[in-house]
Amino acid sequence: MIEHFTPAEIEAMRPAGRFVAETLATLRDEASVGTNLLEIDARAAELIAQAGATSCYVDYHPSFGAMPFGKVICTSVNDGALHGLPHDYRLRDGDLLSLDFAVSIDGWVADSAISFVVGEPREEDLRLIETTERALEAGIGALRVGGRLGDVSAAIGAVCRGAGYGVNLEFGGHGVGREMHGDPHVVNDGRPGRGLKLLPGLVIAIEPWLMLGTDRIFTDADGWTLRSADGSRAAHSEHTVALTEDGPVVLTAPTLPLG
Template identity: 40%
Template structure:
């Protein structure tokens, strides 16, 4: 069942989102060759604790870390490791912030040092796919309108959108209704209503959309070993249009 949020509840989620965005801005300065994803994970946990927040995914279904850190061919749910990032890598850092019982969720893909044009194009297409979806997150539209816009854009650019994972409602629980797929037909699915808060989080692959899960039970990789990227925002549906609660722009 969908849980509509009041203006005051959305404001509480926005406060969590602002803290999450500030953490991502700090990560931009720290992601470089020679840094490990475990070091980045530890920084995130310390940053959140400093401001009275906690990493919601730590302990979720046994997941042991404050972040998901997905490098190169990892689509999502990559576990932080002591391995050093190298020049030319791309890495996605995904985190869910709990501030006073209200959540915000955002993933962002970053270049490590100097990346090649193929990787840079993938990042640009994936971020624009997110923007395309957000642009249709309006009262009266349907989830399928968001999904179709993302799929049409991504495939039109010659990439594959991952179908095995989706966005979701969010509030005081990490995963609420509705599910928000990134592929589908327009005018289908739940209608968007004022007070809904959800994530849009397209994962885009250079090659096939097929994947496999590592033995750790979490890490999802592209089946063909090619690159994958992801961008995600948490947003509120309002009569004035979508409000991005995890915007990294300085407010």
């Protein structure tokens, strides 16, 4: 069921969005060569506890996961595209790291993802990350009252394909509200003028993700991490966005790191 929320309910979502943004900024600021993925997860758990928030991931067990996720943040490294399960791995110089994070505060969920390079970056990685960020901006810009959901998908796909990347349609954005994943599904490519009519009160996570050399994925032996089929690197950008009468409002807009 597709939900539409009142202006007051959207305002109530802001603390969760702000916390998710602040936490991702903090984790990015603290990540460096030698940081263990398990340390990132533990730090995120510490911040969740301090804020009185609730992780959306620990008990999460959809059909595509081998077991409950068991951690509080997704840490996808290099060829890890999505749902990276934190494990005993220390970041190396030049690693491309994607962090995907969702929590609930006072019953309202926010979900966001960032990608960045630890240490000395490769130009191709920076271009990949920048393309996901531009595609995210394009998708947000296409979220307009009276439009169609296909407008959002088409805007994302135009940026991605225009940069020369293939687009995987198996995983994409989704509705957000009281739960992390709800309707509608927001694919990362499509045709304008098609699909759901966009009305005020819709809240969705828009999340373009790309791989350098393929649009195909496989599931790692850990039962969760989705990796590029050819071993090429991946990047992921995501925001939770509310559609209002005045246009889109990014609830997980970047802020300063937590102190």
